[in-house]
Amino acid sequence: MSVRWFGDREREAEPGAALAALRARLAGVAAAAPGPERHGLLAGALVEASALAQGLADAERAAAGADDGGPADRAALDLLAALARALWASWRAGGRTAPPGPELLAPLERLPRPAAIRLRRAEGHALYAVYPECHAAAARALAGSDAVVIGIRSIGAGLAAAVAAGAGLAPPLATVRPVGPPFRREVHLGPSLAARVAAARRGVFAVADEGPGQSGSSLAAAVAALEALGVPAERVHLFPSHAGGPGPEAGAEILDRWARAARHHVPFEALLLADHPLALHRSAEDVLGRAEAPPADLSAGGWRRHAFAPGDQSAWPPSQGWRERRKYLLRAGGRSWLARFAGLGAAGEAALARARALAGAGLGPAPAALRHGFLFVPWLEDAVPLPAAPPPPRAVLLDAATRHLAFIARAFPAAPDAGAGPAALLEAARANALEALGGDARRGLDAAAARLPEVVRWARPVEVDGTADAWDWLVRRDGALVKADALDHHADHGLAGCQDALWDVAGAELALGLTSSEGQALAKRVRAAAPGAPPGLLPFYRLCRAALELARWSLALGDGALDPAERVRRQGARAAAEGALRRALGAA
Structure with a gap:
């Protein structure tokens, strides 16, 4: 591979x-x-x-x-x-x-x-x-x-x-x-x-x-x-x-x-979950209160057991397996908390600052503490992942995406070299598209390459949200939508890193099933909030984004000893990414 x-x-x-x-x-x-x-x-x-x-x-x-x-x-x-x-x-x-x-x-x-x-x-x-x-x-x-x-x-x-x-x-x-x-x-x-x-x-x-x-x-x-x-x-x-x-x-x-x-x-x-004063479940007792039960492991897709209806795995989305962050569900002080690994040192501190900024803008729960690499935030017990909720009105969906992505585009500018440049994005897209689709991809790739000088000229990197998964959008009891897992995908192990805000628009199209016209409308709204590549360059980002999503799920399928049901889920995610890539190549 x-x-x-x-x-x-x-x-x-x-x-x-x-x-x-x-x-x-x-x-x-x-x-x-x-x-x-x-x-x-x-x-x-x-x-x-x-x-x-x-x-x-x-x-x-x-x-x-x-x-x-x-x-x-x-x-x-x-x-x-x-x-x-x-x-x-x-x-x-x-x-x-x-x-x-x-x-x-x-x-x-x-x-x-x-x-x-x-x-x-x-x-x-x-x-x-x-x-x-x-x-x-x-x-x-x-x-x-x-x-x-x-x-x-x-x-x-x-x-x-x-x-x-x-x-x-x-x-x-x-x-x-x-x-x-x-x-x-x-x-x-x-x-x-x-x-x-x-x-x-x-x-x-x-x-x-x-x-x-x-x-x-x-x-x-x-x-x-x-x-x-x-x-x-x-x-x-x-x-x-x-x-x-x-x-x-x-x-x-x-x-x-x-x-x-x-x-x-x-x-x-053996160390961080043991009975020790610095162990995960004891490290934030001064803020959360004493743990009422051992932490429940949510890593590698384990969160699905708690976010979806008990006993019903038919609606479960695929998991990235070991590539997911470690995370645990902790019951302390009479409420539930998500303890998510955010990184030792500066990485965790940056995630804490971003979580506070998002909470201040009304776009997420306020973090309670950062302790030895783990960020503690309230577990939203009234929230359901978007795929398991009744479909919200399109206007509500687009408004939530606009508020979230526009804030990120305004609030988190990045250094020019903080992510892959447009040429590197296109090079990866070319490699992944040719690997999956062969010569059928060449015409669309060549068309995208013709737009490359314009993309290089206008791109303004920001610390993007970076995810393209529908299940990261949560629907609360009052019908409001909130984006989860929005802290550090611009700094994950993926090639893209920090990108122009149109990268997030392309991700929202994939996650929310937006039409081309809805994507263009979202791009215009986000672009009105912060400068960067004009909405007319969205097709370039669609193509590159879909190609990296295809690579992401292809790698996940390569993991050994997959449960048969999990393999089917990942195959479905890969097929969806391949379909998006074909459409993006055709449009290009």
Whole structure:
């Protein structure tokens, strides 16, 4: 399967400014009261420091041509180790240890720095509820040893520090950057780092990362580099973020390495849902009240059991499975709450700010708290997903879509490089359309390409709503419509990212079944609220949007071991997206 849907997020930063931001974050940690809120701020500091360490190490690698563990890399890893030790101590003490101070930054601040670095977002911390504490807990298997820890950049920098903290080990030796084709990564060590690895080759090595992903090639590449320097395979211990093995793109050699290596993993549930002061259901007791029952897991489509009629699965929409955010239904203080993973550090803080802005505009419930990556909002018990409700009048539907999308277009402008540019959108659309439809798609794609200069000229990126699913629209008892899941799809793992508001208009057409004329009317109303691409360019966005929706459901169909009923649902969603793409190609 060669569909295009995923995209990476990175940004350029000046190291001095990044250090100043980290210093301010540590000051915020020190000023916070002991408990869950401060612990979450400390985790955010570790995530931010990990991104800085990744950027500095990548800059040194670019200068040296290989990973060689230069001075900035070593100083950044010392900083990460100190923060990870503080985070792990805080976890064990329920958030009531003395916080680290900004003096930790001094050694790194004294070093020469490049003019600019590239900071890559750690998807696991932002999207998939990868918690450093889980890696620290797993590392207790190596407690008392003299293991050498190596991380795999980007997210592996902080996770390696967490492993070292959990096992009581020295700071990580280095982090490495796997390079090359996505499913055949390689790790290249410079002479200094290679010599240090060789000197310790008879000891134990711990390799930490978020993976394994589709192929497991990053972890395998790190193990291969160690083996090439004489480290026996049986002395390599892997610290992944999940217990499952590599995905369907893994070759025989990678699967063999995975099978032979010792692996250590503590799942999210074992730590964050345990009876612990910082666990999910206890972290917001000061705001919500004491939990009245264990949290109910709504992840991977589990929310459908609570949002639709009990026992009736015939109306269930498809699920994106593991690609959905972790979320739980919590009963506390006499009412129900949705606890949704919004991201550790800055990602969660941005979601909280957006939720407050939407609530202030009357477009969603007011959030109650953000605690250690989870956003707590009221569960709307009187709301029913649009597909399960009596069809509202078209005027009501269009008015709700207009208010929601116009507010987003006005309130959340984005940087020009915060998402895929129009050319990248069209390139992905071309790849996905040709994959699915073959040569029949060429004429419509060529017509869209002819509009590309105009789209580039007018597009004004905003932090779009980003969803195109009917079930995200909720109908309340009084007939009012409210949009759910509107916080962070502009920053998810998809290629699109931030786009012109017409991207959301195209999504609303798909979700709400709007006619072409209704879509044009919506585009005009949204465009009147904020500048950007004129409504006449909506066909370009329709085509690109439908092509990415087709890719999204094609990938979801590729998940293994699907329940037969779920497979049928996803097939239906894919067929609907393909139909929308055919119509968009024909109109173009």
